[in-house]
Amino acid sequence: MDNFISHTPNFFDDEPAERTKAMARSLGNRVLSGICITLSLLTLVPLISIVWLVLKNGLPLLNFSVFTELPPAAGMVGGGFGNAVIGTLVMVGIGLILAAPVGILSAIYINEYSPTSRLAKAVRLVAKLLTGIPSIICGVFAFAVVVAATGSFSAYAGGVALAVLMLPTILLTSEQALIGVQNAYREASYGLGATKFQTIARIALPDALSAIMTGIMLAVARAAGETAPLIFTALFSQFWAKSLSEPTASLSVLIYNFSTVPFPHQLEMAWTASLVLVAFVTVANIAAQLAFSKKQ
Amino acid sequence: MKSTAILSAIVAFAAIASDAHAQQLSGAGATFPAPLYQRWGVEYNKLFPAVQVNYQSVGSGAGVKNFTAGVVDFGASDAAMSDAEIAKVAKGVVMIPATAGEIVLAYNLPGVTKLNLSREVMAGIYLGKVTKWNDAAIVKDNPGVTMPNVAIQVASRSDGSGTTFIFTQHLSAISKDFADEVGTDKSVTFPVGVGGKGNEGVTALVKQSPGAIGYVEYGYAKNNGVAMANLQNKSGNFIAPDIAGAAATLANVQLPENLRVWPVDPEGANDYPIVSFTWLLLYKKYDDAAKSKALKDFLAWGLTEGQKFSEELGYVPLPAPVVEKAQAALAIVQ
Amino acid sequence: MPIENTETPAIGDVRVGPDVFRVICWIASATAVGILGWIIYEIVDSAWPAINKFGLGFLTSSAWVPNRENFGVLPFIIGTAVSSFIAILLAFPLGLAIAIFLSENFLPLPVRQTIRFVVEMLAAIPSVVYGLWGIFVVIPLVKVFGDWAVSVFHETWMIPGVDGGPATQVGIPILETLFAPPAYGNSMLTASIVLALMILPTLTAISRSALTAVPKTLREGAYALGATRWEAILGVILPTAAPGVVAATILALGRAMGETMAVAMLIGNSSRLSWSLLSPGGTLAGLLANQFGEADGMQVNSLMYAALILVVITLGVNLIGEAVLRHTQKATAGIR
Numbered sequence: 022m023d024n025f026i027s028h029t030p031n032f033f034d035d036e037p038a039e040r041t042k043a044m045a046r047s048l049g050n051r052v053l054s055g056i057c058i059t060l061s062l063l064t065l066v067p068l069i070s071i072v073w074l075v076l077k078n079g080l081p082l083l084n085f086s087v088f089t090e091l092p093p094a095a096g097m098v099g100g101g102f103g104n105a106v107i108g109t110l111v112m113v114g115i116g117l118i119l120a121a122p123v124g125i126l127s128a129i130y131i132n133e134y135s136p137t138s139r140l141a142k143a144v145r146l147v148a149k150l151l152t153g154i155p156s157i158i159c160g161v162f163a164f165a166v167v168v169a170a171t172g173s174f175s176a177y178a179g180g181v182a183l184a185v186l187m188l189p190t191i192l193l194t195s196e197q198a199l200i201g202v203q204n205a206y207r208e209a210s211y212g213l214g215a216t217k218f219q220t221i222a223r224i225a226l227p228d229a230l231s232a233i234m235t236g237i238m239l240a241v242a243r244a245a246g247e248t249a250p251l252i253f254t255a256l257f258s259q260f261w262a263k264s265l266s267e268p269t270a271s272l273s274v275l276i277y278n279f280s281t282v283p284f285p286h287q288l289e290m291a292w293t294a295s296l297v298l299v300a301f302v303t304v305a306n307i308a309a310q311l312a313f314s315k316k317q
Numbered sequence: 318m319k320s321t322a323i324l325s326a327i328v329a330f331a332a333i334a335s336d337a338h339a340q341q342l343s344g345a346g347a348t349f350p351a352p353l354y355q356r357w358g359v360e361y362n363k364l365f366p367a368v369q370v371n372y373q374s375v376g377s378g379a380g381v382k383n384f385t386a387g388v389v390d391f392g393a394s395d396a397a398m399s400d401a402e403i404a405k406v407a408k409g410v411v412m413i414p415a416t417a418g419e420i421v422l423a424y425n426l427p428g429v430t431k432l433n434l435s436r437e438v439m440a441g442i443y444l445g446k447v448t449k450w451n452d453a454a455i456v457k458d459n460p461g462v463t464m465p466n467v468a469i470q471v472a473s474r475s476d477g478s479g480t481t482f483i484f485t486q487h488l489s490a491i492s493k494d495f496a497d498e499v500g501t502d503k504s505v506t507f508p509v510g511v512g513g514k515g516n517e518g519v520t521a522l523v524k525q526s527p528g529a530i531g532y533v534e535y536g537y538a539k540n541n542g543v544a545m546a547n548l549q550n551k552s553g554n555f556i557a558p559d560i561a562g563a564a565a566t567l568a569n570v571q572l573p574e575n576l577r578v579w580p581v582d583p584e585g586a587n588d589y590p591i592v593s594f595t596w597l598l599l600y601k602k603y604d605d606a607a608k609s610k611a612l613k614d615f616l617a618w619g620l621t622e623g624q625k626f627s628e629e630l631g632y633v634p635l636p637a638p639v640v641e642k643a644q645a646a647l648a649i650v651q
Numbered sequence: 652m653p654i655e656n657t658e659t660p661a662i663g664d665v666r667v668g669p670d671v672f673r674v675i676c677w678i679a680s681a682t683a684v685g686i687l688g689w690i691i692y693e694i695v696d697s698a699w700p701a702i703n704k705f706g707l708g709f710l711t712s713s714a715w716v717p718n719r720e721n722f723g724v725l726p727f728i729i730g731t732a733v734s735s736f737i738a739i740l741l742a743f744p745l746g747l748a749i750a751i752f753l754s755e756n757f758l759p760l761p762v763r764q765t766i767r768f769v770v771e772m773l774a775a776i777p778s779v780v781y782g783l784w785g786i787f788v789v790i791p792l793v794k795v796f797g798d799w800a801v802s803v804f805h806e807t808w809m810i811p812g813v814d815g816g817p818a819t820q821v822g823i824p825i826l827e828t829l830f831a832p833p834a835y836g837n838s839m840l841t842a843s844i845v846l847a848l849m850i851l852p853t854l855t856a857i858s859r860s861a862l863t864a865v866p867k868t869l870r871e872g873a874y875a876l877g878a879t880r881w882e883a884i885l886g887v888i889l890p891t892a893a894p895g896v897v898a899a900t901i902l903a904l905g906r907a908m909g910e911t912m913a914v915a916m917l918i919g920n921s922s923r924l925s926w927s928l929l930s931p932g933g934t935l936a937g938l939l940a941n942q943f944g945e946a947d948g949m950q951v952n953s954l955m956y957a958a959l960i961l962v963v964i965t966l967g968v969n970l971i972g973e974a975v976l977r978h979t980q981k982a983t984a985g986i987r
C-alpha cells in the first residue's frame with residue numbers, strides 16, 4: 022500500500038478542498054464524455070436516415086446491367102447508366118489532374134518556402150474565397166473559358182469546372198496537413214544534410230500524405246455529386262461517349278434529370294444512380310485512405 | 318488505385334469503336350419538353366444508329382443563350398425567341414413548334430374529386446384575395462360539393478420557368494388586377510404562396526399539404542396521381558384537363574408567319590384555357606451540310622412519327638395544320 | 652513554424668543554382684491566385700450593366716421583379732447570412748463532438764473507422780439527394796415542430812378580451828418573431844438543417860485530421876502532469892488543433908454559403924423579407940440556381956451582381972474570422 026505513489030483521492034488523507042476538486046474534475050470528465058458521446062450518437066441519426074433512404078430507394082433497381090446499358094428515355098423501362106459512370110470517372114479524373122498539383126504545390130509553397138510572403142497570404146485568402154463560390158459560378162466560368170472558346174460542350178470543360186470546385190478544399194487541407202508535420206522531423210532531416218526539396222519530398226509530404234488524401238477524397242466526393250458545374254460545361258449524352266470533346270454524361274446530371282421528371286421508372290433510376298455514386302466514392306475513399314494511412 | 322481505374326476508363330474510352338459515319342447532334346434548352354426530345358433521340362437512334370441526338374434541359378433562357386453563342390446544334394424554348402433575340406443570331410433563326418403542353422391546377426382536398434374553378438376565382442387565389450376553400454365564389458361553381466373550411470395554401474414556382482410564363486400570361490389576360498399587380502414573366506413575385514423548385518417541387522408541395530393548390534404541367538399531375546381542377550374558359554364552360562381539351566385549343570389556333578403564337582385566352586367552346594406550344598430553334602443556314610440534313614430528317618420524323626409518343630408522356634400531339642406549317646418552315650433550313 | 656534552410660551553394664555538387672521545385676510551387680500558387688482573379692473578372696464583367704443601373708441600391712432593395720426589371724437582393728443577403736449561421740451553429744458542436752469522439756479512444760478502432768467512413772460517405776451524397784431527403788423527411792418533421800413552436804413561443808399566453816371581446820395572444824419577445832406563424836415546410840429552418848448536415852462531413856473530417864495530427868508527446872505530457880482526459884483535450888489538444896478546426900469551419904461555412912441545389916429545393920425562394928425561421932426565404936446561391944437557367948438580359952446581369960455580393964460577403968466573413976482567431980488563439984507557436 023505504501024509501495025506506490027497514488028494519485029487517486031484518498032478520502033482519509035486529503036484536505037476537503039482537494040477532495041472536492043478531484044471529485045469535480047473526474048465528474049466533469051464523465052459529464053463531458055457523456056455529452057460528447059451523446060452528441061455523436063445524435064448526429065448519427067440523420068446521417069443514417071439519409072443513407073437508409075438512398076439504400077431503400079436505390080437497391081430495387083440495382084443490378085449489373087445498370088453499368089452496361091444506356092439511360093432509358095421517358096416512358097421506357099430497363100436501361101442503365103453505364104455512360105454516366107464512365108463520364109463521372111473521366112471528368113473527376115480530369116479535374117483531379119488539374120486541381121491536385123496546383124493545390125498541393127501551392128500548399129507546399131505557402132507552408133514550406135515562404136509562409137509570410139504576400140503571395141502566401143494572398144493564396145490563403147484566395148482559397149477561402151473560392152470555397153464560398155457557388156458551384157453554378159464554377160460552371161458559368163468554365164463555360165465562358167472553355168465552351169465558348171472551343172465552340173462545344175466537352176468533358177474537358179466539365180473537368181475544368183470540377184477542378185475549380187475542388188481546388189480550395191485540396192489547397193486548404195494540404196496546408197493543414199503540412200502544418201501537422203512536426204518540425205522536429207524537418208530539423209532532423211536538415212541535420213542529416215538534406216536539401217529543402219529532399220526534406221519536403223521525403224519527409225514532410227509522406228508524413229502529411231494521409232491528411233492530404235482526406236482532403237482530396239473530400240474534394241472528389243463533392244465534385245462527383247455536383248450538378249450545376251457540369252450542366253453548363255459537359256451537358257449530357259444518352260449514348261456512349263466517343264471522345265472527350267463532345268457532350269458527356271455524368272451521374273450527377275443524370276440524377277438531376279431523372280429526379281425532376283414525373284416518370285416512375287426514371288425516378289427509381291435516379292435513386293439507384295445515387296446509390297452507385299455514393300458507393301463508388303465511399304469505396305474509393307476507403308481504399309485511398311487505407312493505402313495512404315499513417316503507420317502509427 | 319484510383320489512378321489505375323481512371324487510366325483504364327480512359328483507355329476503354331478510346332477503345333470504343335468510333336463509327337466514322339456517326340452524326341452527333343446536340344441541343345439544349347427548355348426543361349418542359351426534355352423527356353419527349355430525349356425519347357425521340359433514343360427511338361430515332363434505334364431506327365438510324367448512325368445518328369445520335371442529345372438533348373439536355375438547361376432552361377429556356379440558357380438554351381437561347383447557348384443557341385445564340387453557337388455551342389449547340391439546336392435550341393429549345395418555351396417562350397420561343399423575341400425579335401430582339403433573333404436579331405442577335407448571325408446565322409438566322411427558324412422556329413418550329415415541336416410539341417405542346419397544358420398547365421393544370423393541381424389541388425389537395427381529400428374527398429373533393431371534382432373541382433370547378435372560375436376565372437375570377439383562379440386569379441383571386443393567386444392574388445391572395447380568395448383565401449379559403451369554402452369561399453362563396455368557389456361554392457357557387459361547385460353545387461353539391463361540400464367545400465371544407467380550410468385555408469388555401471398556394472404553391473408557385475420558385476425557379477424561373479416557361480410554365481410560370483404561360484400561366485401568368487393567361488392570368489394577366491383574364492384579370493386586369495393580376496396584370497397590374499403581378500404581370501407576365503418566367504419568374505414573378507406572387508403576393509402569396511410558397512415556392513417549389515421545378516414542376517416536381519410544386520407537385521410535392523401540393524401532395525404534402527392538405528388544402529394546397531399549385532400550377533404544374535399535365536404530365537406531373539397525372540403521373541403523381543394528384544387531382545386536377547376543371548378550369549373555366551372564355552365561353553364560360555368548365556373544361557376537364559385532359560389531352561382532348563388541349564388538342565381542341567390547338568386545333569383552333571391560327572399560326573402566323575414565324576410560327577410564334579400563344580393561345581392566351583382561347584375562345585372555342587371546348588377549349589382548355591391554358592395550353593402552349595414549345596419551340597425548337599434552328600439556324601437558317603448550317604455550315605455542315607451533313608449535319609443540317611441529319612437534323613432535318615430527325616425533325617421531320619419527330620413532327621410525324623415522334624408525335625405518337627406525346628400522349629403517353631403527357632404532351633399534346635400537334636394537330637395536322639400545325640405539322641404542315643412546321644414542315645414548311647423546316648424546309649427553309651439549309 | 653517551419654524552419655528555413657539557407658542553402659549554401661557548393662561547387663561540384665548538385666545543390667548549385669535556384670531551387671527549381673520552388674519555382675514550380677511558386678507558379679502553382681500564382682495559378683491559384685490567378686484563377687480567382689479570372690473568375691472575379693468574369694463575374695464583374697457580366698454584372699457590370701446591373702451595377703451601373705442599380706448601384707448600391709441593389710443591396711438595400713427588397714424587390715425582385717424580373718418582368719419589371721426591378722432587382723434588389725436584401726432578403727437574399729439576409730437569408731444567406733441566417734441560413735449559414737444556423738447551419739454552422741448546428742454543425743459545429745456536432746462536428747467537433749464527433750471529431751473528438753473519433754480521435755479519442757472511447758471505442759475500439761474498427762468501430763471508429765466505420766463511423767468515420769459513414770460520416771465521410773455523406774460528403775459523396777449529391778446535393779439533389781440531400782434536397783430530396785429534405786423534402787421527404789425533414790419537411791414533415793419541421794412542419795410538426797413549427798406548429799409546436801408557434802403554439803409555445805408565439806401564442807404562449809392568451810389574455811382574455813376586455814368586455815367579452817376577442818382574446819389577444821402574447822408570446823415570448825424575440826422567439827415569437829423567430830417562430831411566427833404560418834409554419835411552412837419549405838422554410839429557412841428546413842434549409843438550414845439540411846445545410847448543417849451537408850457541411851458536417853467536411854467539418855468532421857478535417858477537424859478529426861487536425862486532432863489526430865497533434866503530436867502524441869503533447870497528449871502524453873498533459874496526462875503526465877495529471878490532467879484528466881477532458882482537461883487534456885480542452886487545455887492542450889484543442890488549442891493546438893485550433894487552426895485546423897478553424898480551417899475546417901471556414902471550408903464548411905464557405906460550402907454553406909455557396910450551396911445551390913439543395914437550398915433551392917427547400918427554402919421556398921421567397922423574395923419577401925421575413926424574420927420568421929418558419930417562413931420561406933431565399934439565399935443568394937439559391938437565387939442563382941433557381942433563376943440562372945431561365946434568365947435573360949438584365950436578369951442575368953443582376954444574378955451575376957448577386958454572385959459578386961456573395962463573394963464580397965465571403966471575404967468579409969473570412970476577415971472577421973481571422974481577426975477573431977488572432978485575438979483568441981493562445982500562443983502555441985513553437986510547440987511543434
